[in-house]
Amino acid sequence: MHEPESEYAFDKDLTKRLADMTGPAPSFFMKWSLPHFTLFLLIFMGLLWLLANVPNRFFNPSVMHVTVALGTLGLWRFGWWFTHALRAQIFARTKWPGMRKDADALWDAGWRPRKLHIQMTTYFEEPSITKRVIGSILGQIRHEQVPTTLYIGTGSAYDEMIIRDFVETYAQDIPDELATLVFIRQNQPGKRMAIGLILRAMCRADHHPDDLVIFMDGDALFGGDVLRKTLPMFGADPELQALTTDEEVICYGPKWIAKWLDMRFAQRRLAMQSHALSDRVLTLTGRMSVFRTKHILNEGFIRTIEADHLHHWLWGRFRFLSGDDKSSWYCLLSLGAKMTYVPDATVYTIEVIKENGFGRMVQNFRRWSGNMLRNGSRAISLGPRAMPFFIWWCLVDQRIAMWTMMVSPVMAVLGSLIAPGYFWNCIIWVLFSRVVLCLFLFGYSRKADMSWPFILYLNQVINASVKIFMIFHLSKQKWSNRGNQSAGDSVGGLETVKNFFAKFQMITAIGIFMMLLLAYVELIELPFF
8 A cells, every 4th residue: 555655656657658659659660779680680690690501400300200200390380380470450441440430420410329338346456546447437527428327336435435435526517417426335255245246236226238238346446438448339239249459568577577568468469350350359358348238137147247257177176266267268258248348448557566477477367368269269169160270279279389389398398308509590580489479469569679589489388388287277267366365275175186186197198298209209119119
């Protein structure tokens, strides 16, 4: 909790960072600072020197079969990545301009939703962040004149007092018929229960199937014209049921974590545009997504948000701790609902990282990967007929990629046991390929950063490792927000047996994976081959 002086300093710094991030992204060549361009030249020239001076062992007859395997895998993985990049460009250049034009024309003609409902949860948030978030919402409601009820789910009087004082001081000119503020104090722990209570309050209030509902977090700050850019999408397309927006991250924490998050959001922009070409997305981000009320203000949807769970043969029935955005996405996906991504409406995510940076990174991976794996399995089971085939295959690929990502580093090490130095050829290839990938990612960022090629590979390896762990420990959940919650860590004889069996499965799977690779590179012989 900030003292007044530090709160002022925080707010001033946040203002400066927001100013640096608003407006359209610079053109590709304007994104390069002199230090990063110099570093790029040094890395590129260094790679050329290594290619010219390090003996090429890729075509050594003793490891030729390893090179063929790595080359085939590389063509597949990078071919899939460039497919996403191409689809993203097709969406941005052909489909999206028409969608924006139709939505703008409708808004300029005077269309407004009958009613907007906003559900936001907050839990002991920084006062400066809370005031900024509420101010951004009320400012756009005032400007766009959209009748809105703002439902805020809280865990205590602390957040309520901050919001009430801010509204009474800075929003007295907004009439009640334009904006109504409703606090929902949760009586059960967890964000999911808070959202469920809000949705039940919405059900009791006046609503229509074509009203719009915004789901957002208490640290998600609206960029300019977010309401104007998102709401008319539903008026222009009666079939559209949900959308999510672009995100930028403002990180208070270690610099390398900020760089990692910037890179992650650049990847997100590319992937979201690729998915949106098929009128679906792979997540309706909890930071900010908009829904038509038709499918969400009913008991089935609300109970899914409150108590979503899986029945697992080992872990039994267990509830999801976080991932409410994945639950809402799965509900709409199973109904065949149309979803999209709005690339020019930006929401700013404010991340305050006070704990160990690497620990927070791994914890985020565990949460994101766990939510993806838990929901991905049942989404895949819907089959390719329930959604566009490309989207279904993206879900399948997520589960394949965690294993294929680990093939190349393992085979690089094994190959060097046959042909000493093979590992260094692989390192050169890894650096070169990640530099190329990042040149594409820079097109979706505000600046070029030559630390990204190294962070990208670290991101891929750690993410794949965490997914392999999580696929065998689906019930294990931990969330540092909202009271540092955790699940799946119960004690007792039965739980000990389950944990032992899960680890036995994981070690067995990794052992088989390693044996197959060892056999392929001919370091061992399998008796049954």
